[in-house]
Amino acid sequence: MKQIQLFAPLLALTCAFSAYADEVSVAVAANFTTPMKTIAADFEKDTGHKAILAFGSTGKFYAQIKNGAPFQMLLAADDETPARLEKEGATVAGSRFTYAIGALVLWSAKPGFVDDKGAVLAKGDFEHLALANPKLAPYGAAAMETIAKMGLTDKLQARIVQGENIGQAYQFAATGNAELGFVALSQVMKDGKIGSGSAWIVPAAMHAPIRQDAAILANGKGNAAAEALMKYLRSAKATALIKSYGYTVE
Amino acid sequence: MLTDSDYSAIRLTLELAGLTTALLLVIGTPIAWWLARTRCWWKAPVSAVVTLPLVLPPTVLGFYLLVAMGPNGFLGQFSHALGLGNLPFTFPGLVFASVLYSMPFVVQPLQNAFNAIGDRPLEVAATLRASPLDTFFSVVVPLARPGFITAAILSFAHTVGEFGVVLMIGGNIEGKTRVVSVQIYNHVEAMEYAEAHWLAGGMLAFSFLVLLAVNFFNPQGKRVSP
Numbered sequence: 001m002k003q004i005q006l007f008a009p010l011l012a013l014t015c016a017f018s019a020y021a022d023e024v025s026v027a028v029a030a031n032f033t034t035p036m037k038t039i040a041a042d043f044e045k046d047t048g049h050k051a052i053l054a055f056g057s058t059g060k061f062y063a064q065i066k067n068g069a070p071f072q073m074l075l076a077a078d079d080e081t082p083a084r085l086e087k088e089g090a091t092v093a094g095s096r097f098t099y100a101i102g103a104l105v106l107w108s109a110k111p112g113f114v115d116d117k118g119a120v121l122a123k124g125d126f127e128h129l130a131l132a133n134p135k136l137a138p139y140g141a142a143a144m145e146t147i148a149k150m151g152l153t154d155k156l157q158a159r160i161v162q163g164e165n166i167g168q169a170y171q172f173a174a175t176g177n178a179e180l181g182f183v184a185l186s187q188v189m190k191d192g193k194i195g196s197g198s199a200w201i202v203p204a205a206m207h208a209p210i211r212q213d214a215a216i217l218a219n220g221k222g223n224a225a226a227e228a229l230m231k232y233l234r235s236a237k238a239t240a241l242i243k244s245y246g247y248t249v250e
Numbered sequence: 251m252l253t254d255s256d257y258s259a260i261r262l263t264l265e266l267a268g269l270t271t272a273l274l275l276v277i278g279t280p281i282a283w284w285l286a287r288t289r290c291w292w293k294a295p296v297s298a299v300v301t302l303p304l305v306l307p308p309t310v311l312g313f314y315l316l317v318a319m320g321p322n323g324f325l326g327q328f329s330h331a332l333g334l335g336n337l338p339f340t341f342p343g344l345v346f347a348s349v350l351y352s353m354p355f356v357v358q359p360l361q362n363a364f365n366a367i368g369d370r371p372l373e374v375a376a377t378l379r380a381s382p383l384d385t386f387f388s389v390v391v392p393l394a395r396p397g398f399i400t401a402a403i404l405s406f407a408h409t410v411g412e413f414g415v416v417l418m419i420g421g422n423i424e425g426k427t428r429v430v431s432v433q434i435y436n437h438v439e440a441m442e443y444a445e446a447h448w449l450a451g452g453m454l455a456f457s458f459l460v461l462l463a464v465n466f467f468n469p470q471g472k473r474v475s476p
Contacts, residue, residue: 059439161421177338
């Protein structure tokens with residue numbers, strides 16, 4: 001009997017909880033995959049709301065959202081796509097904000113191959129340089145900008161191989177098919193430092209900032225979980241985690 | 251309408267499909283002949299391996315090819331030993347992958363065609379003292395003509411429609427590995443829907459005509475498998 005008395009308030013709490021708990025379906029840019037998985041797990045634990053994640057390229061998400069995909073929130077890899085969706089009335093106006101600013105890194109699976117100034121690019125001691133398609137992926141565009149700033153565009157053009165997104169650029173470099181790759185720092189960062197291989201963290205001054213914006217989509221209007229997740233992304237706990245993957249936040 | 255980059259992708263796709271089909275007719279014919287004639291116990295495993303690309307997701311094939319053809323993979327070490335260098339991100343690499351990918355589309359129609367001929371014409375040829383090679387080219391090939399045509403058309407079309415494998419090992423290099431299907435994907439991703447429509451519509455019309463052609467060469471609907 002005593003046990004039941006003890007449990008009763010707990011039970012009531014759980015019921016109350018589930019009554020308020022909501023689900024939000026989120027489209028997440030590929031480069032934000034690892035941090036977002038942790039954030040979503042914490043979010044569910046801390047708020048009781050559930051975030052269902054889909055990972056992919058921002059361009060593909062745009063096409064799907066415009067054609068009725070049931071996403072309620074978008075964490076894009078750029079700031080242009082959310083702005084465009086907002087202009088087209090596909091987002092909840094005013095919900096858009098920058099959740100992370102990405103960092104670019106020149107990475108090789110081989111330890112000691114990349115120096116801390118990126119001089120390996122000029123030396124040209126490699127066959128292939130992987131990067132994300134600059135037309136589609138902001139990290140690819142930032143990589144091309146960096147190469148141009150170093151004056152190496154003509155020299156390197158023939159060695160560039162493109163992944164359709166930053167995940168594939170990493171794959172090319174990780175399998176050793178490309179000796180070098182421009183990838184997102186978040187992909188090679190583990191516990192606050194470079195996990196394996198060798199890397200040059202490209203200084204932010206080498207390219208336009210990779211601002212990654214989030215927005216609530218028209219579908220998610222009035223969804224409590226979507227609003228809670230937007231707030232949660234700005235919480236101290238989430239921003240600390242985002243930073244630990246090499247992003248900066250505003 | 252179509253840009254220079256689109257035309258380059260179309261040219262590359264036709265080259266890839268043409269070369270793959272030619273190679274596959276050379277490689278696939280003896281395999282299909284052996285599969286059709288043998289009673290050896292490992293006919294079944296060999297047949298299963300040849301058919302694998304039909305059921306495997308292209309991501310599996312692409313992923314294993316990327317790893318195997320890489321500098322640490324067994325195919326990569328082999329190609330290095332031959333002085334060919336790395337195969338991913340090259341046209342020869344795509345040809346190699348396409349041969350594997352389209353293999354069942356050549357072997358199966360040929361095998362069916364060879365099976366349909368049966369023993370009788372071969373026995374007759376033997377009594378007329380035709381050598382096995384002579385029998386093959388003077389008796390088997392003409393009798394199996396519809397099979398060869400079906401195999402060639404399907405292999406060409408299937409290679410033109412190849413996407414996942416190329417995406418995974420190609421590296422999107424214009425004039426070398428950016429085929430039409432990848433170009434369409436790029437257009438869609440870049441939100442260039444008008445350009446995507448031109449190529450995608452062309453692909454749809456092409457595929458329809460190919461299937462029409464297969465049925466034309468097999469009026470009874472025989473041997474259209476797979």
